[in-house]
Amino acid sequence: MAVALDDAIDLSLMEGILTEHQGQPRALIPVLQKTQEIYGWLPPQALTQIARALGLSTSKVYGVATFYAQFYLKKRGRHVLKLCDGTACHVKGAPILATAVAEEYHIHVGETTEDGELTVELVYCIGSCALAPVAILDDEVMGRVKQDKLLRTLKRKAPPAAKQESGS
Ligand code: FES
Numbered sequence: 001m002a003v004a005l006d007d008a009i010d011l012s013l014m015e016g017i018l019t020e021h022q023g024q025p026r027a028l029i030p031v032l033q034k035t036q037e038i039y040g041w042l043p044p045q046a047l048t049q050i051a052r053a054l055g056l057s058t059s060k061v062y063g064v065a066t067f068y069a070q071f072y073l074k075k076r077g078r079h080v081l082k083l084c085d086g087t088a089c090h091v092k093g094a095p096i097l098a099t100a101v102a103e104e105y106h107i108h109v110g111e112t113t114e115d116g117e118l119t120v121e122l123v124y125c126i127g128s129c130a131l132a133p134v135a136i137l138d139d140e141v142m143g144r145v146k147q148d149k150l151l152r153t154l155k156r157k158a159p160p161a162a163k164q165e166s167g168s
Contacts, residue, residue, distance in 0.1 A: 018053035041072040077112045077119035079158045086125030088132040100147045117158040
């Protein structure tokens with residue numbers, strides 16, 4: 001569940017977790033995981049609150065959060081597209097899919113659209129090479145993905161923001 005996509009982070013949403021683990025530095029990883037479930041990422045304000053509640057330094061909390069790939073320190077979109085770029089998917093056209101998405105949404109891999117609707121990430125082999133190229137949109141796994149179908153599916157969930165008219 002991802003909420004709070006704007007800059008205002010409702011820290012009250014994590015009160016229960018912090019109360020439960022108050023003064024328990026060893027609970028850092030589960031607390032980070034639960035916090036990320038709430039916000040969809042780890043906002044800096046939340047990391048500061050976690051450090052205070054668990055009795056850790058902020059640098060320790062950041063150190064752990066940046067060490068593990070499962071944690072996101074940058075805001076992610078309401079929808080997340082993961083393109084597999086393992087060997088089989090790469091050979092079967094993953095770079096073409098990434099280019100198509102970049103052209104349609106004006107974002108590159110690792111970025112989020114300005115309207116906060118879509119984040120594109122790369123993953124490396126999810127063990128479904130027979131279905132290459134593979135893409136995962138939120139929790140939906142798509143195999144033997146063609147560019148047209150991928151863009152159609154994406155547009156249904158996260159329509160590209162209307163282009164700004166340039167004034168003359
Ligand atoms: S390389 Fe993409 S699923 Fe294995």
